[in-house]
Amino acid sequence: MVETLLDATARVLTREGYDRASTNRIAAVAGVSVGSLYQYFPNKEALVAALVARHNREMLALIRAALEEAGTRDLDAVMRELVKATVDAHLVDSALHRIFAEQVPRMGQLAKIEALQRETFLLMRGYLEKRRSEISVRDLDAATSICVTTVEALTHEFVINEPDTLAGDRDRFIDEVTRLLMGYLVPAGAKGVAPPRRSLKG
Amino acid sequence: MVETLLDATARVLTREGYDRASTNRIAAVAGVSVGSLYQYFPNKEALVAALVARHNREMLALIRAALEEAGTRDLDAVMRELVKATVDAHLVDSALHRIFAEQVPRMGQLAKIEALQRETFLLMRGYLEKRRSEISVRDLDAATSICVTTVEALTHEFVINEPDTLAGDRDRFIDEVTRLLMGYLVPAGAKGVAPPRRSLKG
DNA sequence: AGAATTTGCGAGCTATGACTCGCATTGTCT
DNA sequence: AGACAATGCGAGTCATAGCTCGCAAATTCT
Numbered sequence: 001m002v003e004t005l006l007d008a009t010a011r012v013l014t015r016e017g018y019d020r021a022s023t024n025r026i027a028a029v030a031g032v033s034v035g036s037l038y039q040y041f042p043n044k045e046a047l048v049a050a051l052v053a054r055h056n057r058e059m060l061a062l063i064r065a066a067l068e069e070a071g072t073r074d075l076d077a078v079m080r081e082l083v084k085a086t087v088d089a090h091l092v093d094s095a096l097h098r099i100f101a102e103q104v105p106r107m108g109q110l111a112k113i114e115a116l117q118r119e120t121f122l123l124m125r126g127y128l129e130k131r132r133s134e135i136s137v138r139d140l141d142a143a144t145s146i147c148v149t150t151v152e153a154l155t156h157e158f159v160i161n162e163p164d165t166l167a168g169d170r171d172r173f174i175d176e177v178t179r180l181l182m183g184y185l186v187p188a189g190a191k192g193v194a195p196p197r198r199s200l201k202g
Numbered sequence: 203m204v205e206t207l208l209d210a211t212a213r214v215l216t217r218e219g220y221d222r223a224s225t226n227r228i229a230a231v232a233g234v235s236v237g238s239l240y241q242y243f244p245n246k247e248a249l250v251a252a253l254v255a256r257h258n259r260e261m262l263a264l265i266r267a268a269l270e271e272a273g274t275r276d277l278d279a280v281m282r283e284l285v286k287a288t289v290d291a292h293l294v295d296s297a298l299h300r301i302f303a304e305q306v307p308r309m310g311q312l313a314k315i316e317a318l319q320r321e322t323f324l325l326m327r328g329y330l331e332k333r334r335s336e337i338s339v340r341d342l343d344a345a346t347s348i349c350v351t352t353v354e355a356l357t358h359e360f361v362i363n364e365p366d367t368l369a370g371d372r373d374r375f376i377d378e379v380t381r382l383l384m385g386y387l388v389p390a391g392a393k394g395v396a397p398p399r400r401s402l403k404g
Numbered sequence: 405a406g407a408a409t410t411t412g413c414g415a416g417c418t419a420t421g422a423c424t425c426g427c428a429t430t431g432t433c434t
Numbered sequence: 435a436g437a438c439a440a441t442g443c444g445a446g447t448c449a450t451a452g453c454t455c456g457c458a459a460a461t462t463c464t
């Protein structure tokens with residue numbers, strides 16, 4: 001039932017957009033009544049929040065799996081897998097992802113749309129910490145934040161706003177972004193340099 | 203009058219949020235009546251769109267000015283000025299910028315919220331073209347897109363979501379992002395290499 | 405089977421907010 | 435000053451959508 005409602009919500013959101021997605025319409029598409037909907041979700045916000053949470057779980061699962069698989073390989077491989085997985089994650093349901101990004105207001109419970117990024121941050125930070133010595137960057141938190149934000153933004157841009165470009169050149173895109181990250185984390189000619197101490201956070 | 207209404211719209215948006223920003227409330231704050239509001243704007247969407255346009259003009263003016271000033275200097279200086287100007291642009295009215303990003307649905311006329319990025323793209327592309335020879339990247343369109351998207355995303359993240367971090371370390375942030383871009387555009391050890399021919403766009 | 409409980413229903417209540425329209429006020433021209 | 439225009443007004447209209455509540459159907463318990 002909950003699943004049915006979430007599926008219906010996703011369909012209505014992608015087909016009609018956020019403001020045409022009334023609870024009545026969602027219930028109708030789900031083949032249930034509004035009353036039933038409100039037995040499982042206290043309000044519309046909670047319904048959409050649950051859908052966001054489900055979608056984020058699906059995306060995060062891909063990223064976590066990719067990082068775990070590449071966890072033992074070198075830094076370049078890890079970053080490449082991060083980018084690849086992020087692309088795949090955006091392709092899970094890119095239409096829905098676009099609606100979340102462009103139309104769903106990030107307030108109240110819905111503010112946690114970016115929770116995905118926070119969890120990715122923690123995952124990534126763990127892997128970078130293990131390879132601390134290979135990285136010539138002062139502050140690991142700042143570096144992690146920069147990497148995660150960059151990958152997310154570029155992937156989003158290319159999957160959501162330039163899908164044609166990506167379709168034929170997925171590997172080229174991955175190469176490019178990986179190079180961007182590696183050039184930042186490991187500047188050529190600075191390999192093995194001891195990281196300085198100043199911190200961006202404090 | 204138009205200015206007064208736009209100012210009021212900005213105030214209500216930042217103080218109350220998008221969905222509490224009714225046309226009646228905006229008119230009240232502006233010290234005029236709803237009727238007058240609708241003599242200058244056909245509907246609410248147009249009103250908000252005009253405010254977005256004004257805000258984008260202000261931001262773009264800073265970026266354009268910075269690039270023009272640094273236009274004759276070397277690539278590193280140009281990229282550094284781009285980052286600096288983007289930070290300043292986000293600080294013009296960061297509260298309002300946050301509302302646009304998080305709460306205003308990007309549909310219809312409002313879709314042009316990202317028009318800023320498109321114009322920055324064109325500006326930036328011009329400057330990179332002039333320095334084509336210094337850049338060891340295949341496709342200039344793709345490289346420009348990556349640079350502009352990256353700067354925008356990182357600046358947004360640090361200005362909007364981590365303002366404390368930025369406050370004390372503005373220059374560190376600018377250094378870091380500049381290094382990220384330069385490492386991508388001009389990988390150390392590859393200076394002066396003729397750019398390959400394959401293109402990400404086609 | 406009958407009772408009790410849970411789950412599902414959907415017409416309708418209510419609040420809200422975008423927008424209108426006839427009137428008032430201000431400004432301009434002769 | 436008087437007439438005409440342009441600008442400003444704001445109570446009211448109307449449509450919408452979130453949500454409720456009393457009833458019905460289905461399921462479980464005795």
